[in-house]
Amino acid sequence: MINNKTIYHIVTTSGENYNSVYLNWHSDKNNSYVLLKEADDSNFKKMKPTSAIYWDTKNTFNANSEDSFYINTRYVCYLHLTDLSDNTIYEYKIVNDDEESDTYSFKITSDTSLKFLAFSDLQNPGNLVTHNLMNKLSELCPDANLMVCSGDLTGTAANESEWTWLLDNSINPFKDKIFSSSVGDHEYWGKDVGRGIPMMNIPDTYNHIFRNPQNGPINYLNSSYYFIKSRVLFIFLNMGDSNTIKGPIFEEQILWFNDTINALKEQYDFLIILAHKSLYGSTLIDPGVAKYIKPVWTKVFDNANVDLVISGHDHLYSRTKQLYQDQVSNNSNKGCFYLDLGSSGNKRRNLDGTTDDNLHECIIDINGLNIAVGATCEVENDSLIVKIYDQEGILRDHFRINKKF
Numbered sequence: 052m053i054n055n056k057t058i059y060h061i062v063t064t065s066g067e068n069y070n071s072v073y074l075n076w077h078s079d080k081n082n083s084y085v086l087l088k089e090a091d092d093s094n095f096k097k098m099k100p101t102s103a104i105y106w107d108t109k110n111t112f113n114a115n116s117e118d119s120f121y122i123n124t125r126y127v128c129y130l131h132l133t134d135l136s137d138n139t140i141y142e143y144k145i146v147n148d149d150e151e152s153d154t155y156s157f158k159i160t161s162d163t164s165l166k167f168l169a170f171s172d173l174q175n176p177g178n179l180v181t182h183n184l185m186n187k188l189s190e191l192c193p194d195a196n197l198m199v200c201s202g203d204l205t206g207t208a209a210n211e212s213e214w215t216w217l218l219d220n221s222i223n224p225f226k227d228k229i230f231s232s233s234v235g236d237h238e239y240w241g242k243d244v245g246r247g248i249p250m251m252n253i254p255d256t257y258n259h260i261f262r263n264p265q266n267g268p269i270n271y272l273n274s275s276y277y278f279i280k281s282r283v284l285f286i287f288l289n290m291g292d293s294n295t296i297k298g299p300i301f302e303e304q305i306l307w308f309n310d311t312i313n314a315l316k317e318q319y320d321f322l323i324i325l326a327h328k329s330l331y332g333s334t335l336i337d338p339g340v341a342k343y344i345k346p347v348w349t350k351v352f353d354n355a356n357v358d359l360v361i362s363g364h365d366h367l368y369s370r371t372k373q374l375y376q377d378q379v380s381n382n383s384n385k386g387c388f389y390l391d392l393g394s395s396g397n398k399r400r401n402l403d404g405t406t407d408d409n410l411h412e413c414i415i416d417i418n419g420l421n422i423a424v425g426a427t428c429e430v431e432n433d434s435l436i437v438k439i440y441d442q443e444g445i446l447r448d449h450f451r452i453n454k455k456f
């Protein structure tokens with residue numbers, strides 16, 4: 052039981068395409084099920100979970116009482132829904148012997164329009180800055196049915212209370228949206244965070260909260276994946292795994308990325324990457340990014356002609372010009388924009404001067420201004436329009452990316 056609830060961590064994640072989703076939840080009982088209906092219908096339909104696996108991991112991963120996710124047993128459940136109807140709002144509740152959840156909802160749009168909200172680094176429990184920001188952006192862009200995030204959803208992912216803070220809050224922004232994320236380094240943290248050693252070898256608690264499309268590389272199954280919506284290919288990369296910033300697992304993800312691009316190249320107009328670490332963010336905060344990750348991934352992104360990379364990790368805000376081969380592109384059909392959203396939560400850092408170069412178009416001192424930021428994104432005709440807002444709804448930056456020909 053978590054916070055007197057026997058059903059908790061309810062969240063809707065995207066399936067493999069625009070009209071499929073996963074409904075995720077945890078239950079103390081093994082007989083929980085979903086009541087689902089279209090919003091216009093009067094009656095709910097009972098549906099069994101696709102999977103309900105008993106989580107009993109006491110004494111694993113060196114966990115102690117601070118790693119409370121590993122102390123509380125539960126059933127980890129999801130229901131995979133496919134071929135849902137266009138332009139339809141679905142409502143659902145989770146039920147078990149003891150309890151019926153609040154009503155959650157999500158909207159399936161048609162496959163010809165796309166509006167979504169983007170966030171980074173939601174982490175830092177103990178306040179509602181994150182939730183207020185997410186709700187403010189939902190208000191500003193009410194047609195967005197999808198929220199994406201580039202990782203660091205929690206500070207210490209093995210600590211159950213951080214997931215409770217994120218997902219079970221009274222002003223829950225996840226209640227009527229589809230949410231898809233990549234993992235950050237903090238999705239690997241347990242009690243050893245104080246010693247700088249990630250506790251988990253895989254983002255274990257993350258993987259048991261979010262079921263994502265199972266189309267990623269073997270070693271990062273569920274934390275790297277893709278889907279296509281409205282001719283936008285979203286690829287979520289695992290750049291949270293600090294132990295494998297080089298070596299075979301690192302290379303496996305690149306091979307998978309290139310294979311994915313080649314297989315899907317006729318199916319998309321825009322290619323957007325969600326990846327935790329900012330290739331053009333601060334070079335001081337995580338020196339491994341500039342040394343190992345950036346030289347390799349910028350080449351991969353150039354070859355794939357990526358349009359936009361959304362990242363965070365350094366808790367600064369910066370946006371580059373269109374870059375190709377580590378320089379400002381002189382051909383608008385080549386090159387990528389790097390958006391370091393820095394922080395959508397309450398953890399921010401001071402600018403350190405390392406983004407003061409001719410590669411950047413916009414730098415915002417989010418710590419000095421005391422703001423969290425997120426983006427509304429919209430595909431309109433042949434453009435992707437991105438607007439950056441703070442938690443008060445003040446527009447702080449905006450830019451447009453044109454479709455390449």
Ligand SMILES: [Fe+2]
Pocket residue numbers: 203235236237327363364365
């Ligand atoms: Fe991070």
